Amino acid sequence: MRNYWALLPAIAVIVVLILVYAVPTLINPQWTSSIMALFRQHPVDPASTPEGTSAGTPEATSEQARREAGVLGPQQVKSRRMLAVALVLGALALIGFNVSLNREANGCYTAAKAFGAVDAAKDTKDPCINMIYGSFFGDGSGKSFEETQQPVPTYQLVKKNKPKYLKWIQNPPGYDVDLLVGTGMSCNLDLRVEEADDKITVLVDSTAPCPQESSVSLTAVKLKKPLGDRKIVTVDDKPMQEIHPDADSWPTVLKKLVTGG
Incomplete structure (x- = not known):
């Protein structure tokens, strides 16, 4: 008989990967952004400047440096947290689906044993x-x-x-x-x-x-x-x-x- 917390292997892997990203992002989105910036292979295009600034100005240079360092603005922090919440809800839905599968398996196992089946x-x-x-x-x-x-x-x-x-x-x-x-x-x-x-x-x-x-x-x-x-x-x-x-x-x-x- 299965423990209801027991996760099927595929579901366990997906849930772990989701939580590895989502939990730190919920606590501080800057953590995951800084880590991801370490793996960036191509620098940010200097021609790509924030709206309302001109290339070569101090504001544009400062914003470009922040983006290259992975520093998030207020709107980015909010969107990252919303994504993390959605991922956590998805992980909970996967766990609920897994619990439902375990409930089905336990119901069938209980019935089979009651009618005289032996374990194999x-x-x-x-x-x-x-x-x-x-x-x-x-x-x-x-x-x-x-x-x-x-x-x-x-x-x-x-x-x-x-x-x-x-x-x-x-x-x-x-x-x-x-x-x-x-x-x-x-x-x-x-x-x-x-x-x-x-x-x-x-x-x-x-x-x-x-x-x-x-x-x-x-x-x-x-x-x-x-x-x-x-x-x-x-x-x-x-x-x-x-x-x-x-x-x-x-x-x-x-x-x-x-x-x-």
Whole structure:
């Protein structure tokens, strides 16, 4: 799970470069101007004189010397500070964008772990792509026929909760479904959801236990009639656990940023 302050490498480089220029400029624009004057390769054109002065006059000579030394006038100081403020605001916007990406990644990671995914370094780098996704093949329909079946431990109701992480995963189900069931890819095609008047049974129609996997395939289930007070059970009528994984709310994100991320 990512720390909310963790910056992606490209964003970190851009933010550092912006702040290296903007912070000293905000404090004293003359500092950055003097430093940049040290690297000036071509002298200021003597023919280029400030408006209202004539070449060769003491005023023009003095102004030319100031410009060559990188000394800023009042208007230049103001414009440099305005540019620095704009750059700082841009850096803050980049950091906010990065925090938003981390929020998405943490939401997907939390959901994948809740449905039973295990950690794998290559997958946790981008959990919304690699750790959790909508089912590409199975839809839970069909009848079970194996002598023994495998239990499915958890489910998530959708209509009332509308989990935000569904907006960020591959092949996401819509919010018009009733519940989500997560399995590994190897068991996804064998998932069965059977409705009865008094219960809904969710199981994997396979004699072999489902292996632990680093990713979860979410099967969206649209019930034929409202859930009502029907139980949701798995093999041997064992009740399934309802889970509520989702991305942190923005107030929670801000609280974590204040306390260290």
